[in-house]
Amino acid sequence: MKRFQLMNPQVILPDKQLTEYIQHFLVYETKNKQASTHISVFPDGHPGIIFFKGDNGIYQTPPVQQPTCFYISGQNMHPTFIKIPGRFIWIAAKLRPYALKNMFAITSKEIGPYCMSIEQDFPAVLAKLNDAKNSKAIIRILQQFIKECTNTNGHKIHEIVKKCTQLIIKKHGTISMKELREAFNLSERTLQRYFLAEMGIPPKRFARIIHFHYAFQTLTTEDQKRIADIAYEKGFADPAHFSRTIKRFTGQSPTGFLLKRRSL
Known part of the structure; x- marks a missing residue:
C-alpha cells in the first residue's frame, strides 16, 4: 500500500x-x-x-x-x-x-x-x-x-533590472511602480521595456508575485493567525484583496488552502 x-x-x-x-x-x-x-x-x-x-x-x-x-x-x-x-x-x-x-x-x-x-x-x-x-x-x-x-552565452546581466528586482524583493513587492521608476530615474516605458527584454514579464507582475510570496510564507508558517491580521500586516488594502491574491496564485482561498493543508 x-x-x-x-x-x-x-x-x-x-x-x-x-x-x-x-x-x-x-x-x-x-x-x-x-x-x-x-x-x-x-x-x-x-x-x-x-x-x-x-x-x-x-x-x-x-x-x-x-x-x-x-x-x-x-x-x-x-x-x-x-x-x-x-x-x-x-x-x-x-x-x-x-x-x-x-x-x-x-x-x-x-x-x-x-x-x-x-x-x-x-x-x-x-x-x-x-x-x-x-x-x-x-x-x-x-x-x-x-x-x-x-x-x-555572452549576454551580460542588465544592472538596472538587477537593481530593480533587488529593490522589489527588499520591499516585499509593496513598492509602487512610480517609486521604482523614481529610484532609478526611469520613464514608465523604459522600465517596462527593460523588464520585458530581460525577464519576459512586466515589473508590476513581478512585484505581485513577490508580494504574494511574502504573504504566503506567513500564511503557511503562522497558520494560527487570523487571515485579516495577515492581510493588513503584509500590506494588502483589505482581507478581500489578500484572498483574491492567494487564490490567483494557489488556486484556493486562504481558508480553503489552510483546511486542505491541515487535513494532510
Missing part, C-alpha cells in the same frame, strides 16, 4: 561565486519504495533549473511540454502540483529573477506557462546527472553547468 506524504524541501545554498545567479537549491528526496509523494510549487519570483530521477516517473500539473527529467521553469503565475510514486530525487536550482537571459538567452515569455526541456540541448550534462550517486553530486554538477552557461 502506498504511503502518502506531503514533503517539504531541504534548502541548500550555492557556492559563493555563484550567488549572483543562484538563490538556493531545493532538494526533495525519498528512498521509500512505497511512498507516494506530493510536492506543491508556488510562484516565488525565481525561475529554475530542475533535475528529476525516480523509479516510476513523475506526474505534473500543468504538464511539461514533453516528458522530461531535465528542464527549465520560468516566472510562472500559477501553481505546479507534482506527484511522484516510489523512490526519487528532485532538485531545483532556484535562479535569480534576471538570470535566465544571461544563461540561456531566453526569458520566461519564451518558456510560457509550461516548462522547457533541455535534455536534448545538454545530453552530456544529463548523462552526468543520471550517473550521480546522491544529491551532493547532483548539486555539484548543476553548479558547474550553471557556471559554464554564464560564461558562454
Whole structure:
C-alpha cells in the first residue's frame, strides 16, 4: 500500500561565486519504495533549473511540454502540483529573477506557462546527472553547468533590472511602480521595456508575485493567525484583496488552502 506524504524541501545554498545567479537549491528526496509523494510549487519570483530521477516517473500539473527529467521553469503565475510514486530525487536550482537571459538567452515569455526541456540541448550534462550517486553530486554538477552557461552565452546581466528586482524583493513587492521608476530615474516605458527584454514579464507582475510570496510564507508558517491580521500586516488594502491574491496564485482561498493543508 502506498504511503502518502506531503514533503517539504531541504534548502541548500550555492557556492559563493555563484550567488549572483543562484538563490538556493531545493532538494526533495525519498528512498521509500512505497511512498507516494506530493510536492506543491508556488510562484516565488525565481525561475529554475530542475533535475528529476525516480523509479516510476513523475506526474505534473500543468504538464511539461514533453516528458522530461531535465528542464527549465520560468516566472510562472500559477501553481505546479507534482506527484511522484516510489523512490526519487528532485532538485531545483532556484535562479535569480534576471538570470535566465544571461544563461540561456531566453526569458520566461519564451518558456510560457509550461516548462522547457533541455535534455536534448545538454545530453552530456544529463548523462552526468543520471550517473550521480546522491544529491551532493547532483548539486555539484548543476553548479558547474550553471557556471559554464554564464560564461558562454555572452549576454551580460542588465544592472538596472538587477537593481530593480533587488529593490522589489527588499520591499516585499509593496513598492509602487512610480517609486521604482523614481529610484532609478526611469520613464514608465523604459522600465517596462527593460523588464520585458530581460525577464519576459512586466515589473508590476513581478512585484505581485513577490508580494504574494511574502504573504504566503506567513500564511503557511503562522497558520494560527487570523487571515485579516495577515492581510493588513503584509500590506494588502483589505482581507478581500489578500484572498483574491492567494487564490490567483494557489488556486484556493486562504481558508480553503489552510483546511486542505491541515487535513494532510
